[in-house]
Amino acid sequence: MTENSFYALPQLLQAVRRVANENGLPVEIRARLVLSVTDVAVGELSAGRPIALRTTREAGSHDDSPVLVIALRAPRALRPLSTADLPLPALATGPHSVIWRVPVPKAEGSSLPAPRPITDGARPHPTAEQALEEELRATVARADALTAEHRRLKHELAETNGGVLALYVQLEERDEQLRKAHGQILRELEDALRPQPLEIDGLELAVHYAPADPNAPTGGDLYDWFALPDGTLHITVVDALGHGVRSTRSALNVTHAVRTLALEGHALESILARTHEILMPLAPELMATVLLARLDPATGKLQLANGSHPPALLLRADGTSEYLEVRGRGIGYPLPGSEELLNAEVHPGDLLILYTDGLTESRRDPCEGELRLVEAARRHAGCPLADLPSAIAADMHTVVLHPDDTLALAIRRTHPSP
Structure with missing residues (x-):
């Protein structure tokens, strides 16, 4: 477990990204975590009050993945930290502390956590600009995938609606035929009574x-x-x-x-x-x-x-x-x-x-x-x-x-x- 205090947002985000990379979190999850940390901490850091970051690893039960715990604490906050509408949902463990619990992905075909990404010795971690671009690309790719999925579902829904409409028309025609046949039978019976x-x-x-x-x-x-x-x-x-x-x-x-x-x-x-x-x-x-x-x-x-x-x-x-x-x-x-x-x-x-x-x-x-x-x-x-x-x-x-x-x-x- 490590805990550090930060007075500037870039340094805090760099630390969060480093922890995410070391634990092999997907880029999309990392982007959501970074945005959530920004939403929680930006008010305190802009006012010159520090934010403490603490990260720990908890072992999962049985075959479950380990859990990365990221906690933010604002020791001098004047009001409770808000966790509403965060890109990555969090829990408020107190008026001035927020915690995220993120499963650590396993290596494919193994029960062990995913290894830390391999980087060269000169640049063990990507720069803030590189990390931001990576997160942006992941977000765009995710948006593109959702758009394609939405288009596919919309197409399937249109086909389904067309089929339902055709069935409805057939049922209406059948119902009209039955009504006419029923009416004809009743008319014949009525005429027979006259x-x-x-x-x-x-x-x-x-x-x-x-x-x-x-x-x-x-x-x-x-x-x-x-x-x-x-x-x-x-x-x-x-x-x-x-x-x-x-x-x-x-x-x-x-x-x-x-x-x-x-x-x-x-x-x-x-x-x-x-x-x-x-x-x-x-x-x-x-x-x-x-x-x-x-x-x-x-x-x-x-x-x-x-x-x-x-x-x-x-x-x-x-x-x-x-x-x-x-x-x-x-x-x-x-x-x-x-x-x-x-x-x-x-x-x-x-x-x-x-x-x-x-x-x-x-x-x-x-x-x-x-x-x-x-x-x-x-x-x-x-x-x-x-x-x-x-x-x-x-x-x-x-x-x-x-x-x-x-x-x-x-x-x-x-x-x-x-």
């Missing part, structure tokens, strides 16, 4: 249905139409609360119950209340608005029963129109059923439109929607009936603030065949 078009002498019928989400076409908007034994056309329009398969099942339960009751001969004004009585024990969470219509194609006699559903629109052949309002409450509501039965007459050329609220409430204002529905019906009244419901829906949905399932049925009375 009744087939009817051919009734004296009437034309057409329907339009569009889900709120094309990839999830199931919903609670459903209709049913069929001819009663006396030739009267019965129509049921249902809007079950919610979306998805559960609401479709609720709507199916309503249409099946209504069809059964209608074919059994129950009066139209009693069917809604009776449907509620049948379904509530089986599905107490079910809620649905329902509109029932019966139209005699021979006489044009129309009967309507309503349970909380939007009113039917009757557009006369002369362009006049009226909403057929009937008070009532839907399935699952308190006091369900139609309060009365509305009777009207549909003349040849008249157009009857039944729909769900998705048609008129796309802009969140049902009153404004009803006014626009009348205008759209008049605008398209002259087109083929098969295209009329879809054309009206397209007009109504030029702006959609509230997407919802949409159902629209159009019935036009014609002159019956001779």
